[in-house]
Amino acid sequence: MKASCFHLSTLKETPVDAEIVSHQLMLRAGLIRRLASGIYSWMPLGLRVLRKVENIVREEMDKSGGLELLMPSVQPAELWQESGRWDQFGPELLRLQDRHQRNYCLGPTHEEVIVDIFRRDIKSYKQLPVNFYQIQTKFRDEIRPRFGVMRSREFIMKDAYSFHASQESLQQTYDLMYQTYSNIFDRFGLAYRAVSADSGSIGGSTSHEFHVLADSGEDAIAFSDQSDYAANVEMAVAIPPQTERDQPGAAMEIIDTSGLYTIEDLTDKLDADIKKCLKTLIVDSDDDGLVALVLRGDHELNPVKTEKLLRVASPLRMAEREKIKRVLGSDIGSLGPVGLGITTYVDSSAGFVRDFICGANINDKHYINANWGRDCEEPTIADIRSVQEGDPSPDGQGSLKILRGIEVGHIFQLGQKYSETMQATVLDVNGKSVVTSMGCYGIGVTRVVAAAIEQNNDERGIFWPDSLAPFQLAICPLNYNKSEQVKHAADKLYADCLQRGIEVLLDDRPLRPGVMFSDMELIGVPHRIVLSDRGLNADLFEYKGRRDENSQDLALTNLPDFLNQLFSQECVRD
RNA sequence: CGGGGUGUAGCUCAGCCUGGUAGAGCGCUGCCUUCGGGAGGCAGAGGUCGUAGGUUCAAAUCCUGUCUCCCCGACCA
Structure with missing residues (x-):
């Protein structure tokens, strides 16, 4: 290509709206142009990179037996009503009507359509397993699109869907996809990490995310310095520091703590060990009441783990201050587990602390030398905190390090979530109808481009890995x-x-x-x-x-x- | 959706407070000089000041509505 015949539209100045480097550089290098909020055109230069990503994905998927097809981006409401997601999905699903007032949506994902194709076309276990995929434009009406193509409303995704007559077969394909994804990211030439993940709203059990490592990444991922263990911090299991609680020491006392409402206040003014200060957070329950969560002062609440607990409202909501005052009788700076009287979950680490300091549920008062069992009820232990750098690895090998990553791939075992409700069945050896199991495997193609830049740039601009360079x-x-x-x-x-x-x-x-x-x-x-x-x-x-x-x-x-x-x-x- | 901001030339912004009819730098066009790290000179093109209404002799400027875009929170590839 001769530059005089190409369209290089570089910008000397950085556009103001661009917050993160990849967005700035994509605009400055003329890879993309914004059309509307969260909607971008790919300029010739950017498209060359996008095609590189697509081709690598396509080649590796084909190599693993994936079958490429292309499904419509406009999908009829009926299918979504059948799966129940027409109502579940909420405003993120962009709905539209045609001239006959029939309802449609712009596909944010394609489980419904693929299941429909499957159930019309595939009748016998002999035709399984199959793995269909496409590289296609999706639309999700994000509440707040940002970071350019990193979180846009319209984006290109490779999505694959596999169907199986048995869990073993699903596991096999899942493992194969895990390997395929590793090959794909190897070929991209990017530093990445596969981590165990929360399967989120899409559902299912086993799930891994593939993260491109970058300091600016939105996700924190925890991995062992001595083993293969790696998990999203949302998911990573926090191991308690010990298995038995030490015997209580001195008797509990109530002390005046006027003006001390935060853990820092307590450690500063009382010269207390932060690990002995327990904090009590109050969240809404699923039945209009309150639930208390107790953590060590140096630990952070993990909302993803917590909202799975019985009685806790999902999604997690911090309770309103007035309601707390009304129900518990004190302000949030003076709360504690002693005599609290509502459902209380105690983080596993906090459950091992003896002689702790906590709010007395009376304004401006705290207890010192409080102890589980002696001064209050035996705790209901739960894993509700996020792991921290240096925590022991859950697999018992080594300790955890934490890095930041950008999620660019996600593989799930969906099981029968969609095949059941939408009747994707085949006949087995005995001529009996069985519900298929599904797997689902995504790669954010447009996001990979942004992530590659986020990981590979300097003050002069982008440096592409050879495999992605335009x-x-x-x-x-x-x-x-x-x-x-x-x-x-x-x-x-x-x-x-x-x-x-x-x-x-x-x-x-x-x-x-x-x-x-x-x-x-x-x-x-x-x-x-x-x-x-x-x-x-x-x-x-x-x-x-x-x-x-x-x-x-x-x-x-x-x-x-x-x-x-x-x-x-x-x-x-x- | 809640909170905060923004909208003036292709881009970055000044002008607005204190109304008097539109500016700079970069980019673009032409010519000259320069020619190994975003050069210099001269001459140009380019703006219904987001939009609708109101106040006023007069509105980019003041008032009201409306839209856009951005930032902070919940979501995700």
């Missing part, structure tokens, strides 16, 4: 439009690269070198060759990798070999 090589001729010598050499090199199948961008624009270099660095072309009169006169060309400190001058005679070496791997692979 162009592999930039040829930057200095004075292309003035110097016959340079033009000739550049054209020859360009033709040679095309011949070799290298994706090359020849910058033949009449630009100053600085502008040209900056553009190529901004858009992240991994390799750059500069040709100039000065160099050619000395039989030299200049090479610089996007991530290299310095450029190097190399002998022109070695250029063919150099190209061979540089691009041998990609040529074999693609």
